[in-house]
Amino acid sequence: MFYPNSDRLKSTLLLVAVLGLTLGLLFFAVDRSDAAKLAWQAGVVPVLAALIIEILRSLWRGEVGLDIVAALSMSAALLFGETLAASVVAVMYSGGTFLENFAERRARREMSALLSRVPRTATRHANGTLEDVALENIESGDLILIHQGAVVPADGDIESQHAILDKSALTGESMPVRLGHGEEAMSGSTNAGDAFDLRVRHRAADSTYAGIVRLVEAAQASKAPMARLADRYSMLFLGVTVAISTAAWWLTGDPIRAVAVLVVATPCPLILAVPVALVAGLSRAAHFGVLIKGAKPLEALSTISTLILDKTGTLTDGRPQIVSIETRNGMSEDQLLYFAASLEQASKHPMAQAIVTAARRKGLVLPVPETVAERAGEGVAGTISGREVAVGGVAYVSAAVGVKAAANAVMNAGTAVVALAVDNRIAGYLTMADALRSGTDELIAGLRRLGINRIVLATGDRRAVAETVTEGLGLDAVRADLTPDQKVLLVLTERKTGPVMMVGDGVNDAPALAAADIGVAMGARGAAASAEAADIVLLVDNLERLLPGIEIAKRSRRIALESVFAGIGMSIVGMVAAAFGYLTPVQGALLQELIDVAVILNALRALRIQPQTTQSQGAPKTSEELPSTGETG
Structure with a gap:
């Protein structure tokens, strides 16, 4: 646009243009036509001057934009004494810029909400007390308290029994998510339940949310080639405008018809529609967790x-999961999972953590293991509720119980079998795999x-x-x-x-x-x-979000093109009508503003895109009863 990046300057120029138009109309109403013309000129000149400065800057950068048409229309109207038309164009053009800023601010609303939610402090446990500290002072390993309704300031693991987090600002998921002890909480989520403790994994500056904020800032500062669509067609549109206005003047001998053509050709539809539609698409995609x-x-x-x-x-x-459970000697699946997960709490192996996570998701309350002995990469042995338990690879468990263990599970490519023994008897097998989502x-x-x-x-x-x-x-x-x-x-x-x-x-x-x-x-x-x-x-860790992302991109681009070509088409029809004398310069200016409003409102439809590919999110699962820990057969 023709204004430098100053909201105050844009507002001032719009105010000057409106004031000039209003004063001129008041003077005209009391038969002071000379004063009216001076007031209209006074409202136009500052806007035209700012526009010419921006055109010169663009030419210096090697860019030819459609602002030239707007400058020609105001200049021609002033030159041929159509000061009222020039004043209307100045008000409409500066108002169009103001409307564009409003539209883009609305379109960026959801992405800007991410930035506005950045927490500044955190409540940290320190020597049995709580202290509020600046976020930059939080380090990996710190234990912090997340109050009800607060935003999680850093990535970490749940230290409390459970937590309920609202991820809607990040992912668009409408239902809060219930996380158990030891599960990871994403920074930027909102605590939708009771206060809980969080063990920090990364400094806030290195957290997921901080990275997202940096990406949002980069996205907001970007400009797409399609946003220069107006410039790519500027020479063609400028040529058509000059040709129609010149022909109208040449064939009729009336320069006012040329002025009317130039006024109608003021190219706000091209300049406004594309960025509004695409920025709206960016905002809409962010709502569905696609940045x-x-x-x-x-x-x-x-x-x-x-x-x-x-x-x-x-x-x-990307993480091992239990794909099947095979039980032996009267052990139930829940009992097998209970013993295996209780002992695996002592191991940091990925498969051990996957077993623990699976048990907690089923609501199993896991006791603390005793007399634990781990052989790295092979297995763990220890005591659970007074019973001797061994869990790990088939060879490790076979050696632990002194008998040869043989799983019936088929060892497909990409799978691994974890064996379990309780009181020196094989209790069953867990087949692990990195399964498809x-x-x-x-x-x-x-x-x-x-x-x-x-x-x-x-x-x-x-x-x-x-x-x-x-x-x-x-x-x-x-x-x-x-x-x-x-x-x-x-x-x-x-x-x-x-x-x-x-x-x-x-x-x-x-x-x-x-x-x-x-x-x-x-x-x-x-x-x-x-x-x-x-x-x-x-x-969000969900590949299905690609679907709404692609659909929003396609529909946003289509809306942008619809706005551009509809705006150009209506402008050309208005130019032809003006050339044949059916529109005066003032009427042409008013018509062009109606076109501007229409294309901007159409571009804003991108904010309401509702992808057909979105999937509803389920509610958190309820806990199941703890299985019996009695003797197995």
Whole structure:
């Protein structure tokens, strides 16, 4: 726009233009036409001067914009004595800029809400007391109290028995999430339940929420090529405007018709519609947990035809999970899980933590293990409620109980079996695997419906594991055993047939994310390097958020184009009408303002986009009763 980035200057120029128009109309009403013309001129000159300064700055940068048409219309109106028309154009143009700022502020509302919610202090446990400290003084390992209704200031683990968190500001999930002891809480969530203690994992400056805030700030400062759509067509539109106005003057000998054409051609629809629609799309996508780093990725996202997916942590959960339980000697599944999880509390192995998490999700109350002895990477032995328990690999448990343990579970590629013995008797087996995320079949189908016609898996894992995990998904290709540079080569190869989107979460995915037309990072648990290299960050650990993100991008771009071409079409019709003498300059100015309002309101429809692909979120599960811990057969 033609004003420097000063809200005060924009407001002042609008006020001057309105005051000039109002005073002129008052003078005109009391038959003081000379004074009226002077008042109208006084309201126009400051606006025109600011506009000319901005045009010169743009030309110095090598840019030719449609502000030239607005300057021509005001200058011609003043030159030929149509001071009232010039005053109306000045008011409408400065008012249009003011309206654009209002529209963009509304469009940015949800993203700005992230910034406004940044906490400044935290309540820390210290020597049996609580103290309020500045957020920058919170360190990893600190124990802090999260009050009811407070925003979690840093990533950490729940130290209390449970916590209820509202993630709606980050992910758009409407229902609060119940987290148990030891589970991770994402910074930026709001405590929707009772106060709880949190063990800090990372300093606040390195937390998920701080990273999100930095990404939001970068997104707000960006400008997309499509936002320069007006400039790309500026010379053509300028040529058409000059041609119609010149022809009207030449053929009729009436310069006022040329002035009327220029007034109607004032190009607010082109200048206002695109940024408003795209910024609204960015805001709407953020509401659904999809942070797009600017309007350029938003526009590119709408054209993607090929998708490359990483496996671990992206297509799969990235953490081992229990996929089946096999019991022996009269042990129930809940009892087996109870003993295994109680003992595994003493281990930091990923599979041990997965077993503990599964037990707590079922509501099992786990006692503290005694006389624990761990053999790193093999297993753990100890006492649970007076009973001797061993859990770990089949070979480790076999040696612990002195008998050969043999699981009936089929050892497929990518799976592992954890054996359990209680009182020197085999109690059963837990089959662990990094399983596909739930709803993956529906995700693939949804991507196909949205125009993604080629989907490829790219992983550094073994081919047998990759093929086993993706069996039945209907992917177009599976590429396994890839190094980071080979992933980049795959992206470059696929780009030969169309725009490519790459989705990943690890440090090894960062180069491929940067090489793709659109890189998407799993931001909830992914590496900072991948989030930094990506164009889009999914704020929640849910790959299904890609669907509303793509749909919002497509519909926002379509709304922007509709606004632009509808505005241009209505302006050209008005220009022709003015050329034939059906519109005076004043009427042309009023008509153009109606067009401006129409295209901006149409662009703001992007704020109300409701993706058809969103999934409802379920309520937290209720706890189950503790299983019997009596003797097993």
